[in-house]
Amino acid sequence: MYNLFRFFLRYHLFILFISLEVFCFYLTYRSQKYNQAAYSNFASGVSGRMYESYTGITDYLYLRKMSDSLVNENAALRQKLIESKFDNLVDSARTIDTTGRYVQHFTYITARVIRNSVNQASNLIYLNRGKLQGLTRQMGVFNSNGIVGQVIGVTDNYAAVMSVLSKDFKVSAKLKKSEYFGNMHWDGINSTTATLEEIPKHVPVKIGDTIVTSGFSELFPRNIMIGTVKKVMMKPDKNFLDITVNLSTDFGNLSYVYVVKNMRRNELQLLDSLVKRND
Amino acid sequence: MINQIPINLLRFIFLLLAQLLIFSNVNFSSFINPYVFPLFILLLPFETPRWLLMLLGFSAGFALDVFLGSMAMHAAAGLLIGYSRPFLISIITPKGTEFEISPNVYAQGLTWFVVYLGVATTVYLTFYFLMEAATFLNLFFLVLKVILSVIMSVAFMLIFLYLFSSKKQRRFV
Numbered sequence: 001m002y003n004l005f006r007f008f009l010r011y012h013l014f015i016l017f018i019s020l021e022v023f024c025f026y027l028t029y030r031s032q033k034y035n036q037a038a039y040s041n042f043a044s045g046v047s048g049r050m051y052e053s054y055t056g057i058t059d060y061l062y063l064r065k066m067s068d069s070l071v072n073e074n075a076a077l078r079q080k081l082i083e084s085k086f087d088n089l090v091d092s093a094r095t096i097d098t099t100g101r102y103v104q105h106f107t108y109i110t111a112r113v114i115r116n117s118v119n120q121a122s123n124l125i126y127l128n129r130g131k132l133q134g135l136t137r138q139m140g141v142f143n144s145n146g147i148v149g150q151v152i153g154v155t156d157n158y159a160a161v162m163s164v165l166s167k168d169f170k171v172s173a174k175l176k177k178s179e180y181f182g183n184m185h186w187d188g189i190n191s192t193t194a195t196l197e198e199i200p201k202h203v204p205v206k207i208g209d210t211i212v213t214s215g216f217s218e219l220f221p222r223n224i225m226i227g228t229v230k231k232v233m234m235k236p237d238k239n240f241l242d243i244t245v246n247l248s249t250d251f252g253n254l255s256y257v258y259v260v261k262n263m264r265r266n267e268l269q270l271l272d273s274l275v276k277r278n279d
Numbered sequence: 280m281i282n283q284i285p286i287n288l289l290r291f292i293f294l295l296l297a298q299l300l301i302f303s304n305v306n307f308s309s310f311i312n313p314y315v316f317p318l319f320i321l322l323l324p325f326e327t328p329r330w331l332l333m334l335l336g337f338s339a340g341f342a343l344d345v346f347l348g349s350m351a352m353h354a355a356a357g358l359l360i361g362y363s364r365p366f367l368i369s370i371i372t373p374k375g376t377e378f379e380i381s382p383n384v385y386a387q388g389l390t391w392f393v394v395y396l397g398v399a400t401t402v403y404l405t406f407y408f409l410m411e412a413a414t415f416l417n418l419f420f421l422v423l424k425v426i427l428s429v430i431m432s433v434a435f436m437l438i439f440l441y442l443f444s445s446k447k448q449r450r451f452v
Contacts, residue, residue: 013330013333013362017333017358017362020337020358021355021359023351024358025351025355027350028355029413047345047346117303117304117347118309119307119308119311121412160348189309189417191309
């Protein structure tokens with residue numbers, strides 16, 4: 001007993017050091033396991049206010065860029081209006097009952113980015129919308145250029161988003177031309193490129209081909225822009241192509257984003273749980 | 280000794296804001312992530328007891344973590360340099376040197392400071408980047424990132440030191 005006591009007395013600094021380090025590691029890797037949501041609830045509540053006032057100041061520096069992107073977005077939306085489409089339906093005898101034919105599947109909530117980073121191994125984005133505005137975890141986020149990430153934690157008024165530039169982020173993507181789909185994730189180094197995997201070798205892929213979301217996950221609707229093919233590699237020992245994708249979103253310059261709300265999410269999850277139970 | 284507390288508190292707030300609003304916000308490159316924040320731990324008075332160094336390193340790192348959303352990675356790295364600072368100082372300082380209360384660039388000289396900051400920042404950033412990546416893969420990328428980030432961090436730290444150090448050559452007897 002005396003020896004034990006003397007041991008503690010002699011190495012008390014080292015023991016303090018080791019126990020605090022272990023505590024740090026516990027916090028860090030526990031939070032990664034739970035998709036980093038544990039701390040975002042705490043951290044984004046504390047720091048969200050500070051970042052919001054800071055962005056309030058710096059936003060003035062980017063007003064021109066921001067209005068440019070909003071004008072472009074407006075133009076794109078205007079093209080989608082029914083007035084901008086030519087009606088070439090000739091068969092006038094057949095009437096289509098439009099009421100009840102289309103049901104809203106996705107709605108979009110606008111949000112402003114109040115904090116952003118691109119240089120870390122896992123980058124976080126904070127938004128000025130939260131639980132009270134209808135955000136929950138596992139919602140997709142995109143802007144007019146392409147996909148941005150996925151909500152991983154919400155407080156009352158703020159949300160933390162895991163950016164595409166995170167080592168844990170995965171999204172189901174497809175080639176727009178041939179509809180072949182695969183998994184896309186970030187390679188961890190360059191903030192403008194990502195890797196698309198699981199496209200079979202026989203699929204013709206050309207540099208410059210468009211990559212869009214597949215709509216297979218509940219995060220994003222179909223055909224949201226992701227990027228273009230930058231490089232295609234064929235390795236003899238693998239059955240799949242290694243495709244490097246040029247991301248169309250400029251992560252260094254995010255201001256306004258859209259958060260996807262999937263109205264059919266509960267039903268999809270119910271279906272998932274049914275399938276799993278039958279296994 | 281008492282007036283060391285407001286000076287260090289002020290330095291803590293200044294470095295935290297500089298780190299958050301400038302260095303972690305400006306997008307240099309994916310290879311260059313400068314961190315000036317460890318300077319707070321490195322400039323604490325020489326006489327600070329070791330347990331206090333460790334606790335300050337830990338809590339200062341944790342404050343940065345809360346704002347950067349990196350959970351306890353900076354806390355772990357700050358704790359490490361708080362723990363290893365006395366070793367480092369005793370290794371690089373010649374025997375019989377007279378000390379001021381705190382490390383001062385005019386008293387210790389530029390060479391001493393470059394070595395001191397260089398080694399401490401390398402330890403800090405290597406530990407932090409390893410924890411962040413959570414893997415030893417991509418070792419070349421990691422080494423390059425550490426080297427470039429250390430050079431930039433030390434450069435910014437020296438600018439800070441020359442701007443804010445007091446020139447008075449008051450020896451601590």
